[in-house]
């Protein structure tokens with residue numbers, strides 16, 4: 060490959076794809092960030108360049124408090140979700156106990172509702188007019204603490220994010236060959252000590268990655284913080300950036316951009332720190348690792364594990380249940396009544412406008428683009444080693460550290476005039492969906508490609524197929540199972556996307572998550588429940604179809 | 619001699635597949651026993667049952683007369699050396715070797731002393747502070763070995779410990795392992811599918827095929843006196859010649875009578891094996907027998923030359939000869955001679971040894 064001429068490189072269709080990818084990510088991921096960065100450097104009263112805005116930011120108690128809140132909430136949510144997710148992952152991958160399969164299904168189900176719906180459900184239960192709060196006050200005569208504020212945000216975030224930890228750590232555990240744990244056992248360690256001294260340390264890179272994902276995701280989560288922090292009352296950076304942006308005209312220009320830059324800087328710093336830490340002593344996972352046979356728990360241990368797991372997973376599923384049930388309850392003011400009707404849905408449909416339709420169309424189009432482009436990018440960055448491929452690999456990951464709200468604000472300021480004028484259109488929503496989730500699919504595809512023997516394609520080329528035909532005929536079928544998984548998650552995230560689209564939507568491009576959020580934040584509690592239930596139902600329905608199709612595909616390929 | 623470790627009638631099934639079909643064997647203290655057999659015959663399965671990682675469906679494992687079936691692996695006190703080393707990548711060489719001692723609550727001065735001496739034994743004294751990613755395959759396997767012997771286990775289990783090393787290192791390491799095992803007198807069960815390795819290192823070899831133990835004996839007897847056609851074929855390779863039992867004779871399809879009798883009824887189809895190195899171009903004794911052959915291919919291998927020939931009944935035979943005798947021309951007719959004492963007779967149907 061070293062001696063490949065420039066002409067040959069240019070003739071390769073993959074070079075064109077690589078170039079297009081770099082151009083796309085530069086325009087839609089990097090440019091908006093640079094624009095925000097530029098804005099943050101413009102002074103308040105003059106057009107001079109400097110760090111005045113950052114001085115204001117770090118000099119003001121208000122901003123410092125938001126920064127502090129963001130870090131504490133994200134930090135405690137991360138610790139909590141690790142505390143839930145890591146033991147669950149170890150339990151599920153190394154032990155058998157009663158009800159394991161059903162509990163596994165419940166873990167998947169707790170991913171169905173977007174975090175802000177979870178937050179909303181906690182309010183239905185523990186908010187000021189919440190069912191449990193009222194029950195405590197009226198029946199038991201005790202005043203329960205309400206869910207608003209940092210503790211509530213952390214809890215709600217932890218319960219909606221622990222599945223990330225669960226799946227990432229489970230994946231890491233799967234790549235540890237059983238021989239390590241067997242060696243430890245043969246040397247005389249008890250199973251619990253084997254986990255502590257060998258399993259966990261070997262899974263540590265996975266735990267760290269999971270922690271990072273949760274931290275970034277909580278840091279960026281605009282909806283949960285806004286609902287449980289009641290907007291301005293408990294400001295975090297993500298909500299602050301949004302409200303500063305909305306009030307930009309009256310307020311201090313550039314502060315929304317400054318807040319955004321601080322958010323991105325924190326995320327970037329964490330990613331780099333983790334990279335540096337994990338680069339030093341890399342423990343290479345083995346994709347073909349043999350799994351240890353799960354130890355079957357018996358007696359008390361089995362029942363304790365099953366019960367504790369059930370309680371934890373049940374709490375995580377509570378929002379789902381609460382939202383679905385309360386959507387059928389009559390609502391009076393901010394309080395649900397103990398009588399069932401379809402009134403919420405009647406009102407919800409009367410107000411829904413194009414929201415449902417928009418959501419379906421935007422998410423479907425975005426998903427199609429994400430899958431095709433992500434598969435191609437994933438392939439290109441794995442199989443090609445040049446500077447272009449490395450650049451694309453890096454650029455495509457940029458949105459990973461950019462909170463949705465920040466990206467939305469960036470889009471609003473860059474794409475509202477030539478050369479690209481798409482503000483207010485459906486296109487901008489679809490593009491932001493694509494850009495935000497492309498990293499996930501690219502990485503998923505890349506890891507699949509990495510595991511596929513290069514010889515297969517070389518055989519195809521050798522037999523005379525053109526490069527793209529080889530990709531289509533050989534790689535695409537082989538990559539499909541791996542991509543299906545990435546695609547499923549991308550769909551959940553795209554369909555429920557809120558934090559960027561809330562900045563970019565207009566009356567005509569409102570989506571279902573936006574409608575649900577608006578009603579939940581300060582609207583009709585009954586209608587909010589109905590919208591939320593619709594979101595969950597559609598997500599669950601499509602997921603069921605995907606799993607069904609995936610299952611069918613597997614049975615077909617077995618024959 | 620009292621048996622230190624005994625496997626009694628072990629049966630293991632995976633679903634419909636019976637992987638071990640009633641395997642029994644035992645070994646005295648200090649013995650080096652090798653489990654030898656082709657891929658998939660159940661060697662690893664048996665070793666993992668002994669180690670306690672798998673539970674057998676039937677049968678027992680005894681150590682010092684005591685049944686240890688219910689004991690979990692960590693209470694069996696067996697050291698294990700793994701094919702892919704399984705050296706903990708997040709611990710230094712020292713910590714790897716100290717792992718089992720720490721699990722036993724050995725005091726730290728003692729640990730330092732024992733680890734140092736174990737590392738010295740495997741010639742890694744200078745590597746204590748290294749991490750596994752900085753070690754070569756052979757060094758990693760030495761760490762695995764030191765880690766397993768430092769706990770002075772009742773029994774040392776090794777599952778193809780050398781199969782990831784290159785050919786030269788493999789020979790070097792197998793000698794080291796053998797010397798170390800003798801010095802320490804550790805009872806050892808060693809798994810391999812490499813017959814040469816098995817012959818070189820073992821006190822005794824147990825040959826497994828599809829879950830059945832075909833023969834357990836000292837290397838020399840395994841090679842020279844195979845109890846089963848499979849053993850003769852798998853260890854060392856052998857020419858297989860068709861024969862029939864007649865009244866008072868075992869006659870090769872290719873001509874000569876090799877034996878007066880075999881322990882079977884007349885008319886039974888037999889297979890006679892002859893090692894390639896037992897054939898000559900001239901007789902070396904009065905009772906030697908002759909096979910007329912036609913040379914198909916002659917290959918020069920340096921110390922030897924190998925002839926591939928066809929016999930009068932159409933079967934093929936290979937012979938290793940001294941190159942000094944000169945290379946016969948392909949297509950030419952020659953006579954191959956062998957001593958009937960070297961012929962081994964098996965039933966063609968099930969490979970039982972009958973003479």
Ligand SMILES: Nc1ncnc2c1ncn2[C@@H]1O[C@H](COP(=O)(O)OP(=O)(O)OP(=O)(O)O)[C@@H](O)[C@H]1O
Pocket residue numbers: 632635637655656657658659660661662663664811
């Ligand atoms: N967990 C399992 N489930 C089902 N079948 C298994 C399992 N483990 C092993 N087998 C089967 O049992 C048989 C024996 O496997 P085993 O690993 O003991 O073979 P082996 O003699 O060690 O082979 P090799 O030399 O290739 O390592 C094989 O046919 C294998 O496919």
Ligand SMILES: [Mg+2]
Pocket residue numbers: 661662663777
């Ligand atoms: Mg094996």
